[in-house]
Amino acid sequence: MPEAPLIVEKLSFRYRDRQGLAIDHISFAANPGEILLIAGASGCGKTTLIRCINGLIPRSYKGELSGRVLVFGEDTSTWKLSQISQKIGTVLQDPERQILGTRVLNEVAFGLENLGMPRQEIFKRVDETLSYLSISHLRDRETFNLSGGEKQMVALAGVLAMRPSILLLDEPLASLDPASARDTLDTVRALADGGMTVLLIEHRVEDVLRIRPERVMFMTDGQVRYLGNLPGLSKVVNYREVKLPAEDIIERAKADPPPAEIKILPGAASVKSGNEALVRFENVGFGYEPETEVLHGINLEVKRGDVIAVLGPNGAGKTTFVKHAIGLLKPKSGRVFVNGVDTKESSVAQIASTLGYVFQSPSHMLFAPTVREELAFGPSNLKHPKDQIEQEVKAALRIVNLSDKEKDPPLALSFGQQKRVSIAAVLAMRSRILVMDEPTAGQDYQNYMNFMDSILQLPGFEAILFITHDVDLAVIYANRVLLIADGRLMADGKPQDVLRDFDRLKACHLVPSSLLALNLKRLPQTGRFLRAEALAHI
Amino acid sequence: MIVAWRFRKREKSLIQWFDPRAWIIFYLCFLFSTLASWDIRFLLPFFLISIIVLLTSGVTWHEMRRAFLFIVGFVFFFSILTFLTGRGGTEVYKTEHLIRQFKASFSILGWTPTLDITVERAWFGVCQFVRVFSIAVMTILIPYSLDPALYGITFKGLRLPDNIAYAMDLTMRFIPTFGRDFQLTMDAQRARGYELEKISGGLIEQVRKLGPLMVPVTIHAIMGSEDIIDAMDLRAFGVGVRTWLDQLTYHRRDRILVAFGVFLLVGSLVVGFLGYGKFWVPPELLRLAGG
Numbered sequence: 001m002p003e004a005p006l007i008v009e010k011l012s013f014r015y016r017d018r019q020g021l022a023i024d025h026i027s028f029a030a031n032p033g034e035i036l037l038i039a040g041a042s043g044c045g046k047t048t049l050i051r052c053i054n055g056l057i058p059r060s061y062k063g064e065l066s067g068r069v070l071v072f073g074e075d076t077s078t079w080k081l082s083q084i085s086q087k088i089g090t091v092l093q094d095p096e097r098q099i100l101g102t103r104v105l106n107e108v109a110f111g112l113e114n115l116g117m118p119r120q121e122i123f124k125r126v127d128e129t130l131s132y133l134s135i136s137h138l139r140d141r142e143t144f145n146l147s148g149g150e151k152q153m154v155a156l157a158g159v160l161a162m163r164p165s166i167l168l169l170d171e172p173l174a175s176l177d178p179a180s181a182r183d184t185l186d187t188v189r190a191l192a193d194g195g196m197t198v199l200l201i202e203h204r205v206e207d208v209l210r211i212r213p214e215r216v217m218f219m220t221d222g223q224v225r226y227l228g229n230l231p232g233l234s235k236v237v238n239y240r241e242v243k244l245p246a247e248d249i250i251e252r253a254k255a256d257p258p259p260a261e262i263k264i265l266p267g268a269a270s271v272k273s274g275n276e277a278l279v280r281f282e283n284v285g286f287g288y289e290p291e292t293e294v295l296h297g298i299n300l301e302v303k304r305g306d307v308i309a310v311l312g313p314n315g316a317g318k319t320t321f322v323k324h325a326i327g328l329l330k331p332k333s334g335r336v337f338v339n340g341v342d343t344k345e346s347s348v349a350q351i352a353s354t355l356g357y358v359f360q361s362p363s364h365m366l367f368a369p370t371v372r373e374e375l376a377f378g379p380s381n382l383k384h385p386k387d388q389i390e391q392e393v394k395a396a397l398r399i400v401n402l403s404d405k406e407k408d409p410p411l412a413l414s415f416g417q418q419k420r421v422s423i424a425a426v427l428a429m430r431s432r433i434l435v436m437d438e439p440t441a442g443q444d445y446q447n448y449m450n451f452m453d454s455i456l457q458l459p460g461f462e463a464i465l466f467i468t469h470d471v472d473l474a475v476i477y478a479n480r481v482l483l484i485a486d487g488r489l490m491a492d493g494k495p496q497d498v499l500r501d502f503d504r505l506k507a508c509h510l511v512p513s514s515l516l517a518l519n520l521k522r523l524p525q526t527g528r529f530l531r532a533e534a535l536a537h538i
Numbered sequence: 539m540i541v542a543w544r545f546r547k548r549e550k551s552l553i554q555w556f557d558p559r560a561w562i563i564f565y566l567c568f569l570f571s572t573l574a575s576w577d578i579r580f581l582l583p584f585f586l587i588s589i590i591v592l593l594t595s596g597v598t599w600h601e602m603r604r605a606f607l608f609i610v611g612f613v614f615f616f617s618i619l620t621f622l623t624g625r626g627g628t629e630v631y632k633t634e635h636l637i638r639q640f641k642a643s644f645s646i647l648g649w650t651p652t653l654d655i656t657v658e659r660a661w662f663g664v665c666q667f668v669r670v671f672s673i674a675v676m677t678i679l680i681p682y683s684l685d686p687a688l689y690g691i692t693f694k695g696l697r698l699p700d701n702i703a704y705a706m707d708l709t710m711r712f713i714p715t716f717g718r719d720f721q722l723t724m725d726a727q728r729a730r731g732y733e734l735e736k737i738s739g740g741l742i743e744q745v746r747k748l749g750p751l752m753v754p755v756t757i758h759a760i761m762g763s764e765d766i767i768d769a770m771d772l773r774a775f776g777v778g779v780r781t782w783l784d785q786l787t788y789h790r791r792d793r794i795l796v797a798f799g800v801f802l803l804v805g806s807l808v809v810g811f812l813g814y815g816k817f818w819v820p821p822e823l824l825r826l827a828g829g
Contacts, residue, residue: 060764060767082778085774089772092769097765100769101687111774114777115778116778116779118781119781159773353731357729367753368749
């Protein structure tokens with residue numbers, strides 16, 4: 001039998017400035033034509049493993065490394081990064097962090113230019129790669145104007161053009177809408193079927209299962225907890241740790257007691273005032289440039305008790321829409337009212353006491369020396385009393401499960417933890433409406449389900465609105481769904497009404513999940529959408 | 539993601555008619571020629587060139603309005619400041635002819651605030667405006683007119699090594715990227731009730747209160763640069779002689795432009811060497827002040 005393209009032997013690594021091993025004695029071999037799915041909680045060492053294999057460790061990230069990585073039988077420790085990059089291609093989590101070229105052509109050609117290939121050969125390879133990925137039409141487009149899915153394919157093309165034998169993908173679906181994620185996965189399957197060895201890190205395990213990865217590695221605390229075929233995974237892994245197909249969860253949850261009923265937005269019910277809109281959009285139109293409109297004629301109201309999921313394709317205008325609610329953008333036509341006051345007449349700070357907005361990227365807001373100070377920043381700006389701030393900070397930390405990190409510098413935490421700090425920072429402000437842009441992106445399943453459960457049970461909020469690509473998040477938590485595509489409100493209603501129209505979902509780049517399908521099937525019995533664990537007991 | 543300036547191909551744009559290397563060489567010649575003189579008789583032709591370039595650039599008023607107003611406001615503000623304080627000009631003129639003096643009706647510790655309006659100060663302010671405005675106009679047109687995809691090959695074409703040429707390419711694109719990140723952080727902090735316009739306290743306190751803006755922007759810039767380095771390393775950057783996919787070709791017009799730029803520069807240096815080009819005040823103005 002020929003030697004495996006990739007063999008990892010007893011690999012351990014500790015980052016120079018951190019205590020403890022990031023990965024600990026990891027050994028495995030990956031075969032040609034195989035997709036090896038690597039799953040595990042945030043901070044379990046998945047990305048460190050990828051960095052060891054692609055050579056960034058120890059070349060760019062310093063620390064103590066032991067063990068070996070063999071590529072086609074050769075130890076790569078003495079190889080230059082340029083040698084490794086011709087054998088091993090890496091696609092990073094966020095394509096925006098990987099794309100360097102201003103045009104697709106330049107981006108895909110970048111690696112080949114660096115290898116000093118003849119110009120004609122570069123053009124040939126670029127065109128072949130673009131054609132293989134069916135994105136030849138993007139060749140002369142500016143990378144900045146591509147959609148999220150297109151960026152991911154272009155980043156992949158830039159790696160594939162170098163014709164690696166091994167492909168490492170670090171959460172390639174994290175920023176993609178479901179349809180783009182499905183297309184990316186289909187491409188990955190086709191690459192493996194063509195003989196490539198693929199290591200795929202992904203939290204969205206259910207999505208990946210569709211392309212039948214040959215094996216799964218499940219990691220915990222830097223170690224391999226499971227390495228084997230797919231059916232074996234659900235036997236060793238708790239269904240709360242990894243997002244499995246709804247049928248699997250139901251099968252296994254039957255043996256457990258039914259999940260506790262979540263009392264959504266208890267604060268909304270206790271408010272006695274009338275049913276007036278907290279936020280009202282009146283025929284709102286907006287464009288960043290005068291000649292191009294991003295939002296067209298948006299009309300809607302956010303009312304007390306609403307838990308709204310905003311779904312739609314990458315670049316549909318979802319973030320632009322919610323930025324109008326917080327007053328960061330003012331409509332070019334129409335009006336937005338928050339608490340009955342036109343946002344054109346309020347400052348963002350004034351609106352912030354009503355509406356707290358959690359941005360997508362935590363690194364754009366974290367600055368304080370400790371998590372505690374970070375969380376106290378918002379309430380201090382809103383002039384909350386000092387003792388109240390203390391309580392707000394502690395409660396927010398508890399909700400996001402970071403009470404032990406109170407004195408840690410937020411910028412030294414992992415991405416998933418930073419994301420939770422950014423959410424806690426807004427939770428601490430106790431705004432009446434919580435708005436979150438992709439609250440679950442880059443986080444592991446167990447963590448985001450726990451904090452979504454906690455957030456929805458918070459007594460302080462009267463309404464919650466979140467942008468997401470995760471249809472199941474809308475199924476489980478929302479009592480209202482907005483579908484936005486091309487800057488227009490395509491649908492607004494109860495999840496069971498909006499999400500049953502699969503043609504409309506397809507038009508909005510959404511893919512029905514197994515949980516949605518099961519819920520629709522059982523809707524006559526249940527009368528509402530439920531999580532898989534609850535369906536197991538009906 | 540690295541953001542590019544708002545470039546687009548423009549019909550009948552004088553700048554875009556030339557090879558970007560030729561334009562950069564001409565721009566540098568223009569820059570140093572303008573800086574070589576304080577004599578408005580020498581500065582006015584450069585001012586005229588900048589206006590011609592501006593009007594033939596194809597950049598619409600809407601596109602450049604914000605940048606243009608900022609630059610003009612900035613230049614005007616500093617020209618006025620120089621005029622009021624008299625600082626800056628004293629290096630190029632020794633004597634001053636007083637037109638009018640304004641004295642405050644009060645004194646602070648024995649010092650009475652006084653504004654001397656002199657011919658030299660006023661004329662120096664005008665010269666400074668013309669000089670800096672010409673350079674500023676030529677500078678702000680570059681990002682609107684040069685194709686970002688050609689930055690690297692342009693600098694490579696100016697005989698810079700591969701690494702430096704690509705670094706220059708990234709540096710040119712760092713500025714709009716930084717601007718984008720700053721705006722994102724500003725929005726994120728405003729959504730937490732932070733109001734930049736209400737910052738109060740002493741200088742140190744005010745700087746400290748800028749932390750919520752400056753720390754994330756700086757950290758993001760560092761993280762962004764690490765990502766860029768990783769992305770470059772993972773695709774074999776810097777391992778040997780690089781092929782540049784894009785190619786640039788000099789035409790006759792480009793050679794003429796370069797020759798014109800060099801002529802301007804050499805001319806300015808020769809004029810300076812011969813003792814001309816120094817600060818000059820029209821005699822009529824001196825006579826008005828009784829000089």
